[in-house]
Amino acid sequence: MSRLRLLALMLAFLPAVAAQVAESADQLRNLELFLLIGQSNMAGRGQVEAQDREPIRGVYVLNREMKWAPAVDPLHFDKPDIAGTGLARTFARYLLRQNPKASIGLIPAAFGGTSLDQWAPGGELYQNAVRRAREAAKSGRLRGILWHQGEADSGKEENAKSYRRRFAAMIRQLRQDLGAGDIPVVVGQIGEFYRAPFARTVQEEQALIPLMVPRSAFVSSAGLGHKGDGVHFDSAALRELGRRYAHAYLSLDPDWEGK
Numbered sequence: 282m283s284r285l286r287l288l289a290l291m292l293a294f295l296p297a298v299a300a301q302v303a304e305s306a307d308q309l310r311n312l313e314l315f316l317l318i319g320q321s322n323m324a325g326r327g328q329v330e331a332q333d334r335e336p337i338r339g340v341y342v343l344n345r346e347m348k349w350a351p352a353v354d355p356l357h358f359d360k361p362d363i364a365g366t367g368l369a370r371t372f373a374r375y376l377l378r379q380n381p382k383a384s385i386g387l388i389p390a391a392f393g394g395t396s397l398d399q400w401a402p403g404g405e406l407y408q409n410a411v412r413r414a415r416e417a418a419k420s421g422r423l424r425g426i427l428w429h430q431g432e433a434d435s436g437k438e439e440n441a442k443s444y445r446r447r448f449a450a451m452i453r454q455l456r457q458d459l460g461a462g463d464i465p466v467v468v469g470q471i472g473e474f475y476r477a478p479f480a481r482t483v484q485e486e487q488a489l490i491p492l493m494v495p496r497s498a499f500v501s502s503a504g505l506g507h508k509g510d511g512v513h514f515d516s517a518a519l520r521e522l523g524r525r526y527a528h529a530y531l532s533l534d535p536d537w538e539g540k
């Protein structure tokens with residue numbers, strides 16, 4: 282191919298490339314944002330498979346460097362040596378089915394092994410989540426908070442029985458600090474396979490959260506399996522959990538399709 286013809290082909294493609302770059306820039310200024318908080322099952326410990334590494338058009342993640350990047354697993358970086366597939370990509374994929382024109386920004390801030398008290402307002406985990414959400418908000422608007430945690434509170438009766446009250450107080454302050462009003466909050470149930478002494482109490486408390494937290498929804502983990510350790514959901518379970526989170530979220534935000 283002659284240099285002249287090659288140059289002509291390059292010039293012909295430039296408008297399309299420029300349009301794609303402009304479209305991406307526009308998407309990154311108008312993201313629908315979701316804050317991901319909790320412990321390891323929100324961070325994701327499923328085995329990363331090829332499908333988890335394929336970018337989803339219109340879905341981005343705020344990475345460790347506070348930059349937007351294609352959302353591929355692992356999204357979280359709390360414990361890089363064990364971070365894996367989570368529920369958030371599937372959650373975003375199902376939301377896009379309802380509104381293909383949306384651009385979604387995921388804000389990972391979960392940290393494995395943490396208790397609800399460690400997420401109390403003013404603490405390091407809480408402050409980090411607020412900081413990351415505020416940075417993300419420069420590129421869009423916060424549409425929801427996704428929470429999955431509770432295993433660390435299943436060992437003591439007093440922690441298990443007070444779970445709902447403590448969670449409600451934390452979310453109330455978080456919404457206030459983010460200027461988010463009554464933004465939807467979706468809470469997932471810890472695995473039914475989890476066998477800590479007061480796991481059942483935590484599960485019951487989680488199921489009752491919508492009675493105490495306005496505009497919140499509970500997601501059941503019924504029928505979902507673990508990766509062999511009796512603690513963490515496997516990859517298939519996490520994808521199904523993401524689908525359930527999406528359905529729960531849509532029940533709280535009927536305007537999503539018309540956003």
